[in-house]
Amino acid sequence: MAKIGTIHNRDSFLNKISKSLNRPRLTGPIPRPEWKYQPQHEVFKGASPDELLDIMKVHCQKIHTNLYETDLKGLPDVLNEVVEGYGGGPVVISKDERFSEWGLDSLLKKEWPSRDMAVFEWDYTLGDENVRRAEQANVGITISEITLAESATVVLFSDKDHGRTINFLPATSIMLIPKSTLVPRFTQAAVKMREIHQQTGRVASCINFITGPSNSADIELNLVVGVHGPIKASYIVIHDL
Amino acid sequence: MAMKISTEKFNDRVEQGIHDSFMRGAVAGAQDGMGVKRRVVTTDELSNWEDWRNHAEEIRQHVLANLDYYLEQLSENIAQRGGHVFFAQTKEEANEYIRGVVQRKKAKKIVKSKSMVTEEISLNAMLEEEGCEVVETDLGEYILQLDDHDPPSHIVVPALHKNKEQIRDVFAQKIGYTKTSTPEELAYHARVTLREKFLEADLGITGCNFAVAETGSFCLVTNEGNADLVTALPKTQITVMGMERLVPTFEEMEVLVSMLTRSAVGQKLTSYITVLTGPREELDVDGPEEFHLVIVDNGRSDILGTEFQSILQCIRCGACINVCPVYRHIGGHSYGSIYPGPVGAVLSPLLGGYDDFKELPYASTLCGACTEVCPVKIPLHQLLHKHRQVIVEKEGKAPFSEKMLMKAFGLGAASPALYNMGSKMAPVAMNPFTVGDKISKGPGPLKAWTEIREFPAPNKERFRDWFKNREKGGE
Numbered sequence A: 001m002a003k004i005g006t007i008h009n010r011d012s013f014l015n016k017i018s019k020s021l022n023r024p025r026l027t028g029p030i031p032r033p034e035w036k037y038q039p040q041h042e043v044f045k046g047a048s049p050d051e052l053l054d055i056m057k058v059h060c061q062k063i064h065t066n067l068y069e070t071d072l073k074g075l076p077d078v079l080n081e082v083v084e085g086y087g088g089g090p091v092v093i094s095k096d097e098r099f100s101e102w103g104l105d106s107l108l109k110k111e112w113p114s115r116d117m118a119v120f121e122w123d124y125t126l127g128d129e130n131v132r133r134a135e136q137a138n139v140g141i142t143i144s145e146i147t148l149a150e151s152a153t154v155v156l157f158s159d160k161d162h163g164r165t166i167n168f169l170p171a172t173s174i175m176l177i178p179k180s181t182l183v184p185r186f187t188q189a190a191v192k193m194r195e196i197h198q199q200t201g202r203v204a205s206c207i208n209f210i211t212g213p214s215n216s217a218d219i220e221l222n223l224v225v226g227v228h229g230p231i232k233a234s235y236i237v238i239h240d241l
Numbered sequence B: 001m002a003m004k005i006s007t008e009k010f011n012d013r014v015e016q017g018i019h020d021s022f023m024r025g026a027v028a029g030a031q032d033g034m035g036v037k038r039r040v041v042t043t044d045e046l047s048n049w050e051d052w053r054n055h056a057e058e059i060r061q062h063v064l065a066n067l068d069y070y071l072e073q074l075s076e077n078i079a080q081r082g083g084h085v086f087f088a089q090t091k092e093e094a095n096e097y098i099r100g101v102v103q104r105k106k107a108k109k110i111v112k113s114k115s116m117v118t119e120e121i122s123l124n125a126m127l128e129e130e131g132c133e134v135v136e137t138d139l140g141e142y143i144l145q146l147d148d149h150d151p152p153s154h155i156v157v158p159a160l161h162k163n164k165e166q167i168r169d170v171f172a173q174k175i176g177y178t179k180t181s182t183p184e185e186l187a188y189h190a191r192v193t194l195r196e197k198f199l200e201a202d203l204g205i206t207g208c209n210f211a212v213a214e215t216g217s218f219c220l221v222t223n224e225g226n227a228d229l230v231t232a233l234p235k236t237q238i239t240v241m242g243m244e245r246l247v248p249t250f251e252e253m254e255v256l257v258s259m260l261t262r263s264a265v266g267q268k269l270t271s272y273i274t275v276l277t278g279p280r281e282e283l284d285v286d287g288p289e290e291f292h293l294v295i296v297d298n299g300r301s302d303i304l305g306t307e308f309q310s311i312l313q314c315i316r317c318g319a320c321i322n323v324c325p326v327y328r329h330i331g332g333h334s335y336g337s338i339y340p341g342p343v344g345a346v347l348s349p350l351l352g353g354y355d356d357f358k359e360l361p362y363a364s365t366l367c368g369a370c371t372e373v374c375p376v377k378i379p380l381h382q383l384l385h386k387h388r389q390v391i392v393e394k395e396g397k398a399p400f401s402e403k404m405l406m407k408a409f410g411l412g413a414a415s416p417a418l419y420n421m422g423s424k425m426a427p428v429a430m431n432p433f434t435v436g437d438k439i440s441k442g443p444g445p446l447k448a449w450t451e452i453r454e455f456p457a458p459n460k461e462r463f464r465d466w467f468k469n470r471e472k473g474g475e
Ligand code: SF4
Pocket: B263, B313, B314, B315, B316, B317, B318, B319, B320, B321, B342, B343, B370, B373, B374, B375, B376, B377, B378, B380
């Protein structure tokens, strides 16, 4: 558990606010408001996983992201193909048992290294060396925890085994997406995040919502794909349902 | 950069603005693209847009009405996670606290992601005084910083007024760039140059799109991924937020982020939405070891409880700027504030005082396009009107006559088109969803615009009518 942080100047600051609002300071917990409008829950309500996947596929075309589909059996081949398409290694992956459960051990631990494609698995005991490896990597591979169909967005939670920079420092990015993680939109992910917090009292220190590769329209409003984050991104949807 | 970006007189700035033909073309292009087309194309799924706006508005109003409570909750939760919170009444207090952190950490190399509030408090000037190298990492901000701190002209696309040849020249002069003016090559060069800066930085500074009271979190909304490197690599992080930028829980954050990305850039979500909570956890490898949140008042509490309170609902999406006919005509720099366009014309006099910004409420046709497009339903044109009333009361007269104003905007009596345009745009702007069909069938946004302009004007008090009325009122 982290040390408790400090808070400075709070009372005078908040007293000024309550004075401006012309009422005493609010202290006790205030009940969660009953909102009059809740349009967000209506979007793609009741859509099946297949329908959600279709929605996501359509949107992928707008975000410069290739979407591949495979079952578990075909996963090693598809992953190999996409990584080769990006020019091979070095590859950096998060430390996650699912890679092994999905039958990727042979590819990641034997085949690629034997072809001179280095694979680095995130290892917190090595400290900053992880960041150095991520910076040198050509491809970063991570697994989506929640996937938003509407915007074709993957959601990642950081922890000691899931470094933040795997998704930002490598030149290209591949996200493995179990089809079972699909939800209609951001709304369901937000509800889930609250649930996790209420159940565990914790929130990951970094939650990333990632939608395609990095881009910018800052120069004459021309869209340039690939600015500070990955220059290219691919999604591999795994039919796990 | 402070809030005020120019010492020239309002009329002179406007004069320069309307003679800058690239700028005007760029602004027009941006408005056509961002103000109309992208909105229609990307928001058509949200058929019940008015419900979304109503919900966003009720969230923002609820937070403002209970602001002290939510700020207290936010600060408690951040401290629980080991983060430090500093409440700064003034920009001086904010800068002093940050100076203290910089000195204690002996920070010399600082990377920043885009933040309006740090501009508002002139943070970079203080950091440079401390001998730090401060690098803006948002591409648009980086371009402006390299060009001897050229001020931003748009709150979402800060370097909108610059063309790619100018950008190439700046890169060539300042960072030894030798390639062409294609945006891809320019951006790639910035990527490589800035990557070094990220890796060697000892302090990262960000703004805050929305803080989340219930969990002590905050989120950053970007497309470039720069904010993620700013918050993942340096060992110390300072985040600066305007005190009103928060929501009760993740669920309201979600709604406002969705409204922001749609209204700002016409995207369902930007490439990166990043939700951060406290410093890194014990065994984490990346993310800051030390986290500070600086919550800034700087005049905001004086707006609370007044007739201008609703401007604090603003989520800085820029949509009002993208549809404003006056902004289109005079460009961002004419406003003389880091906050241009309708939002700036309301906010700048409130935060910066009428002395410096009393002309801004007149840089509007009161056509109402801004109000109709605002995702959190701020009655912008009514607030502008209120400003004018306050100014007239204070000064005993308006700072302008009609003639001066028309002249300032470069308009003869024979060219009233500008002032009609705004009101005639309003039907497009106010309901991008229901008119979606009509527009997407057209050959392009420009055509759509001209078609719309032939529609009868909505029944609103317009600029010229307003002037007429005012004249009748006996001036
Ligand atoms: S006033 Fe409304 S439209 Fe303008 S920037 Fe703020 S939220 Fe956006």
